[in-house]
Amino acid sequence: MGKLIATWNRIPAHRLAGPGPAAARPSGTWPRTALTLPFVGMALVICLDYLSTLEVTVEPALTAVPALAAIVSRRVWYPILTGLLAEGAAFAMATYNGVLGDSVHSATVLAIALVTAISWVSATLRVRQDQALADAQLVAEIARRVLLRSVPDRVGSVRAAVHYAAAAAHARIGGDLYEVVNTRHGVRAVVGDVRGKGLNAVETAAVVLGAFREAAHQEPALDRVAGWLAVSLDRALHENDHPGVEEEFVTLVLIGVAPDGAAEIVNCGHPAPLLLRADGQVRALELADTVPPIGVLDPELVAPPVQRVPFEPGDRVLLFTDGVIEARDRAGRFYPLAERLPGCAAGSPVEVLDRLHEDVVRHVGRQLGDDAAMLLLEYRPAVPGETQLPHQNVRLAHQ
Known part of the structure; x- marks a missing residue:
């Protein structure tokens, strides 16, 4: 409760008092x-x-x-x-x-x-x-600020930005989840997608995020982090008599970036991240062996392989949910994210994600039919004497 009150107090006064004279006209007004x-x-x-x-x-x-x-x-x-x-x-x-x-x-x-x-x-x-x-x-x-916290411009050795769009009208949060933390093991991040929508999906996302924030600091091995999340999810679903517990699962991808650029990736049934090299080349970081989402197997059987990729300064990795790549235009064609990413890659991570979101909306031609989250990490070791930017790089799209 104390955290909720503190979050309330951090909300700007104009958000609590309503739009002022200079505010944009609310949707649906004349x-x-x-x-x-x-x-x-x-x-x-x-x-x-x-x-x-x-x-x-x-x-x-x-x-x-x-x-x-x-x-x-x-x-x-x-x-x-x-x-x-x-x-x-x-x-x-x-x-x-x-x-x-x-x-x-x-x-x-x-x-x-x-x-x-x-x-x-x-x-x-x-x-x-x-x-x-x-x-x-x-x-x-x-609730969004408590559950999906803002991501700083710089986290350890990476620059980061998040763009989140909830599919439900007037919603601020859905079944997609993300988090970036700086640990003694390096920078670690997660992007996931909970099966279904609504309050049950939000509850499940809260369980996974809470477990990740603890496991990312405690577990030295990234695959053990995935196992920790599976145990926490299984316990929460059964203890709370969660409806449809036998069909509940979460797809997610974990990534860890060490200060020297050595990156580790664990994927549990999630779309493969895209690696954008500094020279403009794009590669999907796919695994040879597919691993089911957490919640499908018994927790003790969750042991996903770890993919290791060396990063060079300026390399970027894009983690996203299926709401992005499954966005269809009026002809039924999926959004070609890997093809469009190089054309949107100019600028800071925030600018890249804003440009990508606008491109997805143009492709669809209407409001997105599913939650869509994108997390962009750029390996950029801190220069001696460089100060961290104070603003928070998270974008919430109003559809």
Whole structure:
């Protein structure tokens, strides 16, 4: 609980107080110029009635004014204001046309009052729903900061950046997981994908991340780290009576980078990382023998092979989840990550991931249908006298 409160206190005040005047317009809202539409509609009805040579009155059209106000504005008083003005216009038009005592005028007045009341109720309910959604998003943001911590620009001998996009609308976190830690064994990182979505996937991701943060420091061998994660996952699923425990598993890839550039990779059923050499060559770090995800085998049987790759300064390795490579365009073609990576490789790790995400979205042409996480590590030994950058290189994509 103390960690959750501390995370809450680190959230900028503008996130807690809501968007200010300079903030971007929330999704689904109308521009300010749209607030004039009810008055424009009212003026058109009055002009049409004044210029019409027919004996048919257009006074009933004023009932659309408060309804339009409820559509273009999130202020609960706006439909009432426009409704009162529409009532005044109705009386003025009836007086001008000499139909003040006719049934059509009485029916119009009652209809405007009824539509105004309905519009006010609709605006009130929408404001409450927006507030509930904002509260839920704030809680999700807090949970994301606790579970998926920000990644510093530099961790030990590597520069790092993360880009995460949750598939669920308005979500901040899903079933994908990542972490980078600096240990006495070197820099260690994990990227994984929990089977399924929703709260169960988030719970499973929390178990795996908690176990990794401990095992990465304690276990000198990277394959033993994978075994530790398998034991922790199995224990958590059975102790908590997790639904569908027999079908729960997590694909993940572990990587360790020593200060001298010697890298170790352990893959448990996850897409192979991509190695981008400083000269621009791309190679998938695939293993000859495939290993199932953790949760499939009994924990004592989890002993994945360790792949060793020497890194040179400037070499980069991209770890990602299947939400990236399984993103399809309208013709059903998968996103060719290995082909597109060299064209997006210019700049810092953050810029590379931003460019890749934009390219994936262009390829798909719509919101991604699955969670997508990317972690980019660049082997760059620290130069004597170099200071660590203070900002956090993590990007959360709003889809």
